[in-house]
Amino acid sequence: MNFNLDRRGLLKAGAAAGVLAATGMPAVAAPKKGGTLRLGLAGGNTSDAWDGRTHSDTFMILMAHGTVFDCLTEVGADGQLKGELAESWEATPDAKTWTFNLRQGVTFHNGKPFGADDVLESLALHTAEDSKSAAKPIVASIESMKKITDHQVQFTLAAGNADFPYLMSDYHILMYPAGQIEEAMAKGIGTGLYQVQEFDPGVRAYVTRYADHYKDDAGWFDAVEAISINDAAARMNALMTNQVDAINRVDFKTEALLKRNPNVEIFEVTGNQHYTFPMHTNAEPFNDANVRNALKYGINRQELVDKILLGHGAVANDHPIGPANQYFAADLEQTAYDPDKAKYYLQQAGLTSLDVDLSASDAAFAGAVDAAQLFQASAGAGGININVVREPADGYWSNVWLKKPFCACYWSGRATEDWMFSTAYEAGVPWNDTYWENARFNELLLSARAELDSAKRGEMYHEMQAITRTDGGTIVPMYANYVDAHSTKLARPDKIGNLWQMDSSRITERWWFA
Amino acid sequence: MSGFGADLFRLVLKRLGFGLLTLIVVSLIIFGAVELLPGDFAEEILGQGATPEAVAVIREELGLDQPVVTRYFSWLGGALTGDFGISFGNQRSVAEQLGPRFANTLFLALVAACISVPLAVGVGILAALYRNSIFDRLANITTLTSISSPEFFVAYILILFLAVMNPIFPSLSNVSSGLDFGTRLERTMLPALTLTLVVTAHMMRMTRAAIINLLASPYIEMARLKGVSPARVIVRHALPNALAPIINVIALNLAYLITGVVVVEVVFVYPGVGQLFVDSVKIRDIPIVQACCLIFAATYILLNLTADVLSILSNPRLRHPK
Numbered sequence: 001m002n003f004n005l006d007r008r009g010l011l012k013a014g015a016a017a018g019v020l021a022a023t024g025m026p027a028v029a030a031p032k033k034g035g036t037l038r039l040g041l042a043g044g045n046t047s048d049a050w051d052g053r054t055h056s057d058t059f060m061i062l063m064a065h066g067t068v069f070d071c072l073t074e075v076g077a078d079g080q081l082k083g084e085l086a087e088s089w090e091a092t093p094d095a096k097t098w099t100f101n102l103r104q105g106v107t108f109h110n111g112k113p114f115g116a117d118d119v120l121e122s123l124a125l126h127t128a129e130d131s132k133s134a135a136k137p138i139v140a141s142i143e144s145m146k147k148i149t150d151h152q153v154q155f156t157l158a159a160g161n162a163d164f165p166y167l168m169s170d171y172h173i174l175m176y177p178a179g180q181i182e183e184a185m186a187k188g189i190g191t192g193l194y195q196v197q198e199f200d201p202g203v204r205a206y207v208t209r210y211a212d213h214y215k216d217d218a219g220w221f222d223a224v225e226a227i228s229i230n231d232a233a234a235r236m237n238a239l240m241t242n243q244v245d246a247i248n249r250v251d252f253k254t255e256a257l258l259k260r261n262p263n264v265e266i267f268e269v270t271g272n273q274h275y276t277f278p279m280h281t282n283a284e285p286f287n288d289a290n291v292r293n294a295l296k297y298g299i300n301r302q303e304l305v306d307k308i309l310l311g312h313g314a315v316a317n318d319h320p321i322g323p324a325n326q327y328f329a330a331d332l333e334q335t336a337y338d339p340d341k342a343k344y345y346l347q348q349a350g351l352t353s354l355d356v357d358l359s360a361s362d363a364a365f366a367g368a369v370d371a372a373q374l375f376q377a378s379a380g381a382g383g384i385n386i387n388v389v390r391e392p393a394d395g396y397w398s399n400v401w402l403k404k405p406f407c408a409c410y411w412s413g414r415a416t417e418d419w420m421f422s423t424a425y426e427a428g429v430p431w432n433d434t435y436w437e438n439a440r441f442n443e444l445l446l447s448a449r450a451e452l453d454s455a456k457r458g459e460m461y462h463e464m465q466a467i468t469r470t471d472g473g474t475i476v477p478m479y480a481n482y483v484d485a486h487s488t489k490l491a492r493p494d495k496i497g498n499l500w501q502m503d504s505s506r507i508t509e510r511w512w513f514a
Numbered sequence: 515m516s517g518f519g520a521d522l523f524r525l526v527l528k529r530l531g532f533g534l535l536t537l538i539v540v541s542l543i544i545f546g547a548v549e550l551l552p553g554d555f556a557e558e559i560l561g562q563g564a565t566p567e568a569v570a571v572i573r574e575e576l577g578l579d580q581p582v583v584t585r586y587f588s589w590l591g592g593a594l595t596g597d598f599g600i601s602f603g604n605q606r607s608v609a610e611q612l613g614p615r616f617a618n619t620l621f622l623a624l625v626a627a628c629i630s631v632p633l634a635v636g637v638g639i640l641a642a643l644y645r646n647s648i649f650d651r652l653a654n655i656t657t658l659t660s661i662s663s664p665e666f667f668v669a670y671i672l673i674l675f676l677a678v679m680n681p682i683f684p685s686l687s688n689v690s691s692g693l694d695f696g697t698r699l700e701r702t703m704l705p706a707l708t709l710t711l712v713v714t715a716h717m718m719r720m721t722r723a724a725i726i727n728l729l730a731s732p733y734i735e736m737a738r739l740k741g742v743s744p745a746r747v748i749v750r751h752a753l754p755n756a757l758a759p760i761i762n763v764i765a766l767n768l769a770y771l772i773t774g775v776v777v778v779e780v781v782f783v784y785p786g787v788g789q790l791f792v793d794s795v796k797i798r799d800i801p802i803v804q805a806c807c808l809i810f811a812a813t814y815i816l817l818n819l820t821a822d823v824l825s826i827l828s829n830p831r832l833r834h835p836k
Contacts, residue, residue: 040686046611046793046802047559047603054559132571134560200614201604202793203785204690227688231780233670234686238783241677243686395553397560430565 031491031512036223039507040235040244044228046202050188052174053125053133058248058501063205063226065171066505068109069190072100072119072168072175075415077497077504079324081166085114085175085191095160095450100168102151106214108177108184109195116147121178135172137423137430160450162457163416170415171505193219193509202228207508220512239264239485246486246511248501252310258485268483270314271498272322272413272420274476275365277358277375278433280405281473285356286434289471290349295356297345298379300337301477307374308367312483316476319468320420322413323479324498327461332469342382353383356406360388363396364408365480372408402433409433410480415499417461418449425468434473441467489513518833526823533815540811541593541804545586548800554578555602555798576602589804599801603794608805612787616809618689619786623771625702626709631764634714638721638760643748645726657715669708669781676704687784705782709775713767720763724756758825765821773810 043058052069055061065071074084083089086100106114126133127142141157141164148154157164167173175191176184183189188196193215194207208223227244229235232251236258238244250258250266258264279286279295286292301315314323317335321328346354360372369390376386391400391407400407414420422429426445427437441464448460468474482501486492491514497504503511556572573579577588592599598608637657641650660668677685683703693701725748728734737751738744776788787806794802826832 045603045797046790047601047797047799049604130571132560132568136568198690198692200690200785202790204688206690227686227783229686229783231783234781234783237670237673237677238686241673241681241685243684243688392552394551395557398553398557 031220033220033222033512035221035513036225037221037246037490037508037511037513038244039224039226039502040229040238040247041226041502042228042230042232042235042247042249044202044226044230048201049185050190050196050199051185052172053131053135055172056134058505059205059226059228061171061500062502062505062507063207064174064188064190066502067194067207067224067508068188068192068196069174069176070192071170071173072102073165075166075169075497075499075504077493077495077506077510079326079498081169084169085119086165086168089165091162091164091452093452095162095164095452096157098155098157098164099148100153100155100165102153103214104151106191107212108191109189109210110177110180112177112180114175114177114191115150116153117178118175119153120145120147121181122174122176125176125181126173133172135170138167138170138419139173159446161418162450162452163418166416167419171500194221194224197223204228215509218509221508224508239487242487244487245490246484246502246507248482248484250483250485252312252483255310255312255483263488264485265488266483266485267492267496267503268312268481269496269498270322270479270481271324271500272320272411272415272479273482274316274320274322274411274413274479275368275371276320276409276411276433277372277475277477278401278407278409279473279475280435281437282435283405285349285351285354286405286473288349290345291351291354292473292475293470294342294345294349294354294382294384295379296335296475297338298342298382298384299375299475299477300378301335302337303374303378304371305478308371309478309480312481314479314481316479317465317469318472318474318476319465320411320413320424320474320476321417321461321465324413325415325417325420327417327458329462329465332462332465335469337378339378339382342379342384346383353385355385355387357387357389357404359391359400359404359407361391361393361396361400361408363391363393364401365410368408371477402431412500417464418445421445421464422449425472425474436471436473438467438471441471486511522823522826525826526819529815529819529822533812533819536815537808537811538590540807541590542586544804544807545582545589545800548795548798548803549582551795551798553798555800558797559603589801593804593808598805601794601802602799603797603802608801611802612790612805612809614691615785615787615790618784619772619775619788621689621698622702622705622709622775622784622786623768625699625706626713626771627768629706630710630714630767631717633710634717634764635721635760637714638718639725639748639753641718641722642725642729642752643744645722650722653718657718660711661713661715665708665712665777666781668711669704669778672704672708672711673781676707685782687782689785702784705775705778705784708778708782709771712778713770717760717763717767721756721760724759725752728752728755754828757828761824761828762821765817769814769817772813 041059048060050064052064055064070085072086074082076082085103087103089098089100091098126135126139141161142155143158144156146154177189188199193210193213195210196207198206205226209219229238235247236251236254239247240261259266279292281287296318305313305315317332358372360368362368372388376388379386401409424431424433427442444460444464448457451457484502490511492511497506556569560568601608601611637653641653644650673685676682684701687701687705689698689701729752734747734751737747776792779786779788791806
């Protein structure tokens with residue numbers, strides 16, 4: 001397997017070890033086959049279906065993307081990109097034309113062999129004009145795609161994008177059998193490690209190991225039973241009473257009690273998930289960067305991490321790039337709570353005090369209203385009067401977010417810098433929730449996207465994080481950890497993925513019974 | 515007797531007719547109420563990802579861009595011919611989705627009823643027999659305590675004692691279609707016991723009160739004076755005349771066992787109708803919400819009707835009108 005990482009600049013300096021890790025499990029613990037993994041998962045809904053275009057919550061991301069289906073590429077637990085259904089890929093120097101070489105001898109669970117047609121038809125689900133896919137913006141840059149041989153496809157992009165292979169690992173972009181997509185979505189026919197036996201949306205899914213799968217160093221369980229448990233207490237109970245082997249989204253408030261149980265272990269990673277307070281930069285008074293900075297200095301980040309996340313998180317620095325990203329600027333100066341600086345920036349804006357409404361609801365994130373009240377208290381010392389408006393959770397994303405000039409919001413983060421920035425920070429995109437436009441930022445975004453030299457890209461992304469921090473319209477006070485728990489009967493690899501919950505939702509692939 | 519039978523039949527028919535009318539009114543109210551909630555299915559399902567284009571595409575696909583009145587009547591037309599439509603959420607037919615869930619709910623209600631009704635009536639009779647004794651007080655305190663505690667609290671107490679400290683029953687009601695009866699019963703036990711604790715007090719107190727009320731009647735005194743034992747007085751003479759109020763309370767509680775179990779379902783992750791109903795309201799999946807409401811309303815109507823018919827049958831004065 002040759003991924004040619006250096007040439008495309010996807011490999012950070014000194015991360016050569018990542019290549020080794022990407023080729024197999026760590027040699028320390030020898031995984032063994034067998035057993036039925038029982039998962040108790042939050043995030044299941046009665047509206048769930050095997051249609052990747054609609055997936056947005058843990059249950060289906062884990063069961064479809066991580067278990068029953070495959071994508072072209074996969075982000076390893078170490079954050080490095082590797083092939084899943086694609087074996088290798090090549091780009092032209094302008095990063096506009098990408099050729100993917102597909103894995104040979106792969107079959108879908110119904111026996112149909114996997115090939116180029118399946119890729120084209122699966123991607124067409126997202127690129128179609130009237131597609132309602134959540135991944136539509138990601139693939140919008142694809143100008144044309146064509147089959148070269150049965151196991152080779154070529155994509156031509158409207159503009160160069162060095163991250164294109166990364167985008168192909170997105171959990172929406174699953175590979176379905178061409179000509180049978182409707183049936184595959186109804187029954188769950190993919191190429192993944194496990195094949196569907198039973199699926200009752202919002203209740204449970206039962207899958208068994210697909211014997212002919214091409215990965216022989218993964219998927220150690222004979223079967224996986226995922227039970228949808230949306231109530232936090234019921235989930236904890238199920239793990240405590242040994243009804244399930246692992247659960248996601250541990251309730252912070254009762255985590256200490258869970259820890260006391262010697263048969264249970266907590267696993268926690270800091271990823272890209274972050275909570276935000278976007279301000280509309282096209283509206284008074286947030287159109288003045290000084291006002292934005294006054295608010296950024298008026299929030300006590302550490303207090304929020306301690307009281308809202310109960311320590312399960314880290315302070316963030318007003319940009320959306322997280323520790324799970326490649327070019328995360330860890331050395332950037334950290335904005336810290338400082339009422340005097342807040343006052344100073346207010347003076348710069350020609351103000352002595354400031355009155356603003358902050359809309360919040362727990363629909364934005366758990367504890368958002370409390371967080372807004374803490375913000376109100378800390379900002380008061382800096383001469384900023386925040387009026388917390390409690391909004392209804394119903395319809396929050398339609399009526400408050402993007403509409404109210406200052407509100408609470410969350411982002412689960414993205415695997416690449418470009419993806420995150422172009423989703424919510426690029427000028428004019430629909431989810432730019434601050435209506436922020438910064439010429440230098442947008443110029444850097446375009447040039448970094450097409451840049452194949454890793455060092456140069458790193459520099460550009462560092463500068464962009466710095467610009468976002470001082471000029472951007474979003475206050476990003478904290479990263480929220482993914483906190484999951486498992487029974488000690490389970491064994492896990494040394495490195496756990498931090499893109500999503502449950503080992504980047506690949507627990508069924510990477511874990512085994514001790 | 516034939517006159518009475520015809521009367522009863524006419525009564526049942528009339529009540530069923532009114533029931534149907536009630537159902538239509540209920541469906542109208544629910545439809546209006548869901549309309550009044552902020553956001554529709556397209557916005558709720560897309561959440562943070564609701565771009566105007568995506569919302570428009572989904573609305574058009576599901577016909578949500580039609581006016582409210584048109585949508586209601588096209589739904590009503592389907593429902594009257596037995597077609598409850600397709601769920602917005604996953605494009606499966608409502609009947610197919612609701613069927614197994616409703617079967618689960620009925621099973622749970624049945625198990626809970628099989629435990630709670632004999633228990634409540636039995637304890638009620640005993641409490642009336644030994645009224646004001648230690649047993650009576652104890653029965654009252656226990657049942658009143660359990661009905662006064664929130665359902666989820668009762669559920670957690672049962673989990674603590676019967677699943678954590680003494681692992682007798684599983685804390686998770688993971689029931690699915692392929693299970694044999696024994697396993698299914700075992701997994702349904704904790705929610706059924708919780709419901710039993712919740713509904714017993716009402717039925718037990720009513721049984722006790724209805725019987726005690728009759729014990730002051732002259733004919734009971736007559737029975738006592740002729741030397742009938744206290745137990746026989748109650749079972750033979752008082753109970754048959756106390757049946758009407760008891761049956762009514764039992765019917766009310768049975769209806770509750772079917773329609774009011776959402777909290778218990780959540781705690782034990784029991785895949786019944788309640789959970790589906792709440793999920794569907796959350797995403798404004800109107801076809802499912804309507805079907806659930808109709809089932810709930812029909813449950814009340816049918817159980818009340820049954821209770822009334824049984825009350826009439828248990829009352830000789832009504833059974834043999836002059």
